[in-house]
Amino acid sequence: MKTIIQLHEVEKQFGQQTVIPPLSLAIAEGEFLTLLGPSGCGKTTLLRMIAGFEQPTSGEILLDGQPISQVPPYKRDMNMVFQHYALFPHMTVEENILFGLKMKKVPAAEQQHRLEEVLQLTRLGELRRRMPRQLSGGQQQRVAIARAIINNPKVLLLDEPLGALDYQLRKNLQLELKNLQKNLGITFIYVTHDQEEAMAMSDRIAVMNRGVIEQLGTPQEIYLRPKSLFVATFIGENNLFRHRDAILAVRPEKVKVYKMASGGEQPRRTGRIADIVFLGSLRKIFIQLEAEETTVLAHENGDADPVWQIGERVGLGWAAEDEVTLPC
């Protein structure tokens, strides 16, 4: 697969503070890559360097093999969907969407043609004459996306585009965006701190922590084979056990809870049921270990009959292939 964006030892400092230590990353054409990390870890900064709004302190960014540090943002063949949309308040939806084509002096007939296409794609046809302040958050969101994709950029940069929306709308737009990306074949670089969102949409996820990419891989790799403690705890829920001078991580859905009386398998740990939380599709069972100061979480099917009593003594087990060994 062809590499479209290459970050080579890119570093960013603000004053004395190093926000991003030298970082290298190759992004393939047509890929949906997500930058995932806690607030303040440098996701926006990285995206802004790619877009050209920040200059790297050192290192080079290549677009299609060409270094672009000397190329101003308005000449880079990529578009950005901003964290807070940044729609132009004095223009209608239509004018907002057409702005990029107008700046590139695309012939009027083609402008119209592409406008209709994009309006249909984003289902904004009926809102075309509205001003941004007359739109709901989700509608503004769609305008911001339409305004970017009408330019047919090689790369689309999205900075937490769904951050301000409620859960239901988020879910819907996640699917829409993913379909859009597949249909248009545009490379997406997507920033979020919502891991569920990252899982649902990405081809690859780069998990960031303090400006460093801790792990880069498919959602499955990230979830099932975390390479560091940070990744193991940041993505999904995890149980951590001390094991000699390493740490074992086991996902709650892999932990089995046994009745102590039932014999059979030798339990790996023993403890007492501390709490049970019913969440609809699953039941969370918290077990206070006897030997360690640790509470273990196990998931159980929500429709299984509840059999556990608070305070009951139980055994815990899991398959060897489900445990992940992490360096301390």
Next chain:
Amino acid sequence: MLSRTRWLSVPALLWLAFFFLIPLLLVIALSFLERGTYGQVVYAFTLNNYSRIADPLYGEVLLETLAVSLLTTFLTLLIGYPLAYHIARLERGWQHTWLLLVMMPFWINFLVRSYAWVVILRSQGVINTLLLSLGLIDQPLSLLYNSAAVLLGMVYALLPFMVLPVYVSLEQLDRRKLEAAYDLGASPWRAFWHITLPLTKSGVVTGSILVFVSSIGMFVVPDVMGGAKSALIGNVIQNQFLSARDWPFGSALSIVLMLLSVMLIFLYFRAIRVQEREGREER
């Protein structure tokens, strides 16, 4: 609760009544009275003061005043906008320094400042002396007592009224909107034209009205820097109250001037709104 908060606005209303409404009513009343032989006010109703304004002499002065005021507004905008833009892009600390410099002349008496220009511009003034001693000219240039000098004085005096509101609107401009424009392929100049300028229009409008209204009633600058030839309507009114001692006529002139300003501002607002609407339907 409501009645209690309503009391809060009483001081402001009293203030308005005392310093704005009552004087205005007095001036309106005065304009319908007669002038006695010795300049005293005679309490008899007349429309004479208004019919006197129809004299072409006053019409000419009025037109001249409007022209100078419009030109002043235009020039302050031309100089003030880039200045405000420059200040808004500086670092915080420097912004304060520059704003202080812009406002500094306010601390010095207006009359003194106008005479300072006389010292600079007159035939034995700073500029002429310098040019003469450098041998660049052999006759002093007449830089003072003409319309250009009046214009210079007005622009100088009223520039802060343009710079401050424009600066405020530039300050409030969301930088991310500009970045979005760059991102969509707008060069800095086009981003300024399509985004910055429209989004700071409120500052331009406020500044223009402040400058225009102030210059239309200006009499110190034409008096000091314009000499006898370039009297504006402000000077005529001032004369009615001081040397001619014809308060009723002076009042009538003020009222007409005020109505004219209000009308122009109204037209200005309408023009902007129409332009906005056309901007929307264009394309």
